[in-house]
Amino acid sequence: MKVLQVIDQAFRTTGEEQDDTILWLTQCMRSAGAELEVLLTGHGAYYTVQSRTQPALRFGAWQQTQPADITQDIGRLREKGVPVYVEREALQERGLFGLPVLPGVEVISRDAVVKLYENADQIWHW
Amino acid sequence: MSHFLFIQSQDPFTEVAASRQYQLAAELAKAGNQVQVLLVQNGVTPARKGANCPAFDALLASSVSVLADEFALRQREFGENHLRDGVQPAEIGLVVDAMLAGHKVIWN
Amino acid sequence: MNKTSPLNNTLTFAFMDPPFENERTITFFRLLDAALEKNANVRVFAYEGAVALAFARQQQHGNAVHGRDTETENHPLTKDWISALQRKSKDKGLSFEWINCGLCVDERGVNEAVEGCGRGGPADLWRYASESHNTLAIGTR
Numbered sequence: 001m002k003v004l005q006v007i008d009q010a011f012r013t014t015g016e017e018q019d020d021t022i023l024w025l026t027q028c029m030r031s032a033g034a035e036l037e038v039l040l041t042g043h044g045a046y047y048t049v050q051s052r053t054q055p056a057l058r059f060g061a062w063q064q065t066q067p068a069d070i071t072q073d074i075g076r077l078r079e080k081g082v083p084v085y086v087e088r089e090a091l092q093e094r095g096l097f098g099l100p101v102l103p104g105v106e107v108i109s110r111d112a113v114v115k116l117y118e119n120a121d122q123i124w125h126w
Numbered sequence: 127m128s129h130f131l132f133i134q135s136q137d138p139f140t141e142v143a144a145s146r147q148y149q150l151a152a153e154l155a156k157a158g159n160q161v162q163v164l165l166v167q168n169g170v171t172p173a174r175k176g177a178n179c180p181a182f183d184a185l186l187a188s189s190v191s192v193l194a195d196e197f198a199l200r201q202r203e204f205g206e207n208h209l210r211d212g213v214q215p216a217e218i219g220l221v222v223d224a225m226l227a228g229h230k231v232i233w234n
Numbered sequence: 235m236n237k238t239s240p241l242n243n244t245l246t247f248a249f250m251d252p253p254f255e256n257e258r259t260i261t262f263f264r265l266l267d268a269a270l271e272k273n274a275n276v277r278v279f280a281y282e283g284a285v286a287l288a289f290a291r292q293q294q295h296g297n298a299v300h301g302r303d304t305e306t307e308n309h310p311l312t313k314d315w316i317s318a319l320q321r322k323s324k325d326k327g328l329s330f331e332w333i334n335c336g337l338c339v340d341e342r343g344v345n346e347a348v349e350g351c352g353r354g355g356p357a358d359l360w361r362y363a364s365e366s367h368n369t370l371a372i373g374t375r
Contacts, residue, residue, distance in 0.1 A: 001363070003363070003369075008143060009373075009375070012375075013282070021281075022373075025281070025356050028356030028357065029356050029357070029359065032356065111153075113150065114154055114157050117128075117150070118128055118154070118157065118159065120230070122230060122369055123230055124248070124369070124371035125234060125373060126373030126374075135261070167257040197264065218261070218268050219272055221265055221268065221370070222245070222265070222269045222274060223272070225269075225274075225367070225370060226243070226245070226272065226274060226367065226368070228367070231368065231370050233373065
């Protein structure tokens with residue numbers, strides 16, 4: 001069974017969870033043998049052009065020591081053989097097209113998204 | 127050919143992504159798939175007669191079958207004559223029917 | 235659909251939202267109820283905020299704005315909805331399984347769940363989905 005994980009939001013958990021919670025979930029399920037693909041669309045496109053760790057949070061004397069590293073999260077997915085796609089139009093809308101995408105991330109057109117949906121057995125939109 | 131059911135909770139008045147979601151549904155239908163969209167929660171708001179939403183007009187003009195959760199309609203006091211032509215009220219159980227039929231059921 | 239699933243009448247639902255915040259929680263429970271109504275076995279993987287849905291220490295309260303005391307207000311609690319769905323499944327000879335993501339439980343401190351709700355992790359979501367006829371994931375916003 002092949003599942004397409006669709007992520008169209010970004011930065012909603014990166015502060016407290018110190019990762020993107022769905023990228024993390026995907027990594028864990030992959031380790032459990034899942035056949036998964038990831039489509040980053042909408043604001044999720046931001047993840048594919050990240051180049052550094054998230055800024056560390058600080059409240060009073062409390063200082064975050066392990067801010068999220070999305071580049072590492074996506075890198076791990078790629079190392080585990082999970083295809084990661086980003087929608088070109090999502091990059092373009094946000095003025096991100098032309099920035100280098102993370103290694104192994106494939107830029108696809110909106111037309112190609114139709115094929116992803118057709119080819120997956122299930123689509124989990126988070 | 128695949129069967130898709132999109133459970134559409136996002137509405138185009140507050141979420142820009144909803145228009146793109148409608149487009150994807152229409153594109154999948156155009157590609158030869160059977161596609162239904164069940165509007166739930168505020169997703170029913172463009173389905174009211176008089177609502178101004180070109181993106182929703184385009185969805186209705188496509189071959190996508192558009193349904194609206196009767197509970198959401200009751201909450202928002204849609205009378206029988208308030209629902210746009212081309213939108214059918216439906217029970218939430220149709221989601222379960224679709225899942226049991228092996229359709230690809232996707233929450234938007 | 236999971237074409238190789240041996241559990242043809244079992245549906246898995248993954249959910250992320252905590253109680254009391256938005257309409258998605260209501261729709262989710264309506265779907266669970268509808269699934270049982272249609273004689274499907276149900277499996278739930280509660281992720282992130284959804285682990286609080288089963289928190290055993292949820293408490294009713296009165297509401298001065300409504301002009302009602304605790305008993306009269308009869309405030310809905312999601313833990314009671316889960317228990318009601320468990321009873322419904324039992325009455326119908328169906329199964330209703332619920333797993334909370336354990337790390338999500340720990341960080342929220344909602345370790346006491348109502349009976350019948352277990353603790354697990356992402357591998358359980360994959361196990362549930364792999365064994366089920368179909369799965370619906372409802373993300374949060």
